[in-house]
Amino acid sequence: MNPFEDMRIFCQVMDSGSFTAAADQLGLSKQFVSRRLMQLEERLGVRLLNRSTRRLDVTPLGQSYYESALRLLSEVEQVEQGIAGQTSEPRGTIRLSAPLSFAVAHLGCLLPVFLQRYRDVTVEVDLSDRPVDLLSEGYDLALRIGVLEDSTLIARRLASIHRVYCASPAYLAERGTPVNPEDLHSHDCLPYGHGRQVQWRFEGQGKPLTVNVTGRMRVNNGELLKDAAIAGMGITYLPTFIVGSALKDGRLVQVLDNFRPEPLTLSAVYPQHRQGSRPVQALIEFLRERLDRTEGGL
Incomplete structure (x- = not known):
């Protein structure tokens, strides 16, 4: 019987949400993990988990044991690291x-x-x-x-992440430069992510404003959206760490800068x-x- 090992197994089951996932993380068999937790419950004389074919539900006593076990395991880890000389050099x-x-x-x-x-x-x-x-x-x-x-x-x-609304000079020359967020209804936009409806958020005169935007291209990757905007496909809204170089060399131009929301x-x-x-x-x-x-x- 190793109480600390039982604590580690129980905490891994809680973190993983299932015996199978916990066993994979620990490099043990599912049967071994299940048996050790049953022995732990027998030793404590309480039920820590309610088991069903689809899910595990922690009992109030199980939640209390989990929180206490996390603190104890953390303290043990720090003590062991200190003995091993890792307080100064992580390993x-x-x-x-x-x-x-x-x-x-x-x-x-x-x-x-x-x-x-x-x-x-x-x-x-x-x-x-x-x-x-x-x-x-x-x-x-x-x-x-x-x-x-x-x-x-x-x-x-x-850190803080700043985002900007921007488009290529060629797109703005052809379609015009939006002055207010509502002007985006008549523009092609390049929103990040998927979904039928995407909203962009603006800050104007201290009041938040959301605008539904549409376009011919939606991607869950900022680099592709940047390239599409440079190619003149529309207006996009991306972090400066993605579009910063394109803004500096003029391939993209900021728009609606007075309406930018707070940084992420x-x-x-x-x-x-x-x-x-x-x-x-x-x-x-x-x-x-x-x-x-x-x-x-x-």
Whole structure:
């Protein structure tokens, strides 16, 4: 019987949402994980999880045990790291998820510097514009842009992300330059994402305004939208880290700049059980230090 190992298994089941996913993350069999949790419940004399064929539901006592176990495991990890001399030098592997365009613009130059500073850290990066499930997919850390959904994840602000409305000079010469957000109803737009109806948000005279926009092309990748805008396909709305170079050399021109909404927030989010991870915390502090230096945001 190893109480700390049982705690780790139970916390992984809670984080993953199923015995199968937890077993995959732990490198154990589903039967072994299930048996250990049954033995844990027998030892404690309480039911921690209500099991059904489709889902696991945590009981109130199970939730209390989970929260306490996370704190204890974090403390144990910190003690072990201190004994191993890792309080000064992080060591281990970080599984990181990041948006594709942002990573190409910034992480390509930052991660090598981070890895040169911390020689005993390894980083596995997955680039995806979809919001990955950190717990069930086994990520230690994710970078996310925009408003975060309520969750049990911990979030740390890294920097501000500015977005602009822009189009090519050729498009504006042919179709005219919009003066007010409502003018977009008569323009081709290049919205990010999918869906039948896309809304762009504006700030005018302190009042928020939303406008439904349409166009012949919708993509869930900013680089493709930038290229479409440069080709004269319409007006797009993208972060400056994607369109900044095109704005500087004149391939794109800003429009409706007086109506731009507040910047978005770039956040680092991670599960509660990674709060005591020295490599994760070191990467967060490194990114915050480097990215927040940019005056006016990214």
